[in-house]
Amino acid sequence: MSVASPCINICHMSPDTGWCEGCQRNIDEITRWSRASDADRHQILLAVADRRELLGLAPLAQSEGARV
């Protein structure tokens, strides 16, 4: 299984950081996610982890988002 999207369904871009308020990806990272290689996705997730730490947020769970 490929690297799952970190989307947690809080899909608003923060005007302060330029990152999504849910998953902390920037708009370019969200746009290219579905054609990104696994290596690129891991890089994005590392950046997300750094940004969440900077913002004082808990790490995102490594599982897929909530399933409807």
Added chain:
Amino acid sequence: MSAALHFPASLQVFERGWLSANNILLTDGDEATLIDSGYFSHAGQTVELVRVGLDGRKLRRLINTHSHSDHIGGNAALQRSFGCSITIPAGMADAVANWDEDALLLRTAAQKCERFAATSLLQGGDRFVAGELEWQAIAVPGHDMDALAYYNVERRILISGDALWRDGFGILFAEVLGSGDGLGEARRTLEAIGRLAVDAVIPGHGAPFSDFDEALERAFARLRAFEDDGARMARNAIRACVTFALLDARRMSLDELPQYLAETPLYREANARFLGLGVDALADWLISDLERAGVAHREGTELVAS
């Protein structure tokens, strides 16, 4: 499964979550077509994603797979931002024109959507070109009785909406509500798309996938389970719709949950037709079920999305 399926450069998928359906941007020279627009409360991000994906092109047309709030919620905002036309499945024309909140399931499932006006219609068998590919509209009733999927025969790509996911399909609303033969239509739809040659599916939710045959097997297995056990189908529908509502609101009052379940038509009908539980028992089952699934947890007097 490889990390990302290879689509032509003229086809971009914006993989969203469960509250917003995926968006598919198809480019033809300096113009573009978008399929599905996500949920109302995410419309700002949808507009930004599309703006980046357009890269200076003009969004000429927006096409929907079906009329549910997680697929049409950004229609109005996209039209305002880009001046695009809006094409919808012909079967939903009256519901949109009259903004029939029951037919659009907005009142039925207590969901929000900004009103828009459609500019043209598509029906099963119609063809159009987008992303330098010719797409055929295929009627895929079941989850939504008027839904369309879009199929490109050369690249063997199926844009399936909520008729087929990698693991299942969308709630069979008509069956749950007692307004139509959702199970029978879903079976005929799966049989019909199962006859197509498909190398890649772009579903309404979740990542694009290539294991089409396995996905069909899983969908048929789920359908059989629902055919055998209506209560299972009803519980699944209630769980999915409350999860959707929780993803939107993020938290709900535990005290108000029984009343919400009693007053929202989808929950009321699903319970009355298949479960026959008292409303407090229904709420208790739901809370423990969502907690067990890791979807939500109790925080004081509230149920909070996890």
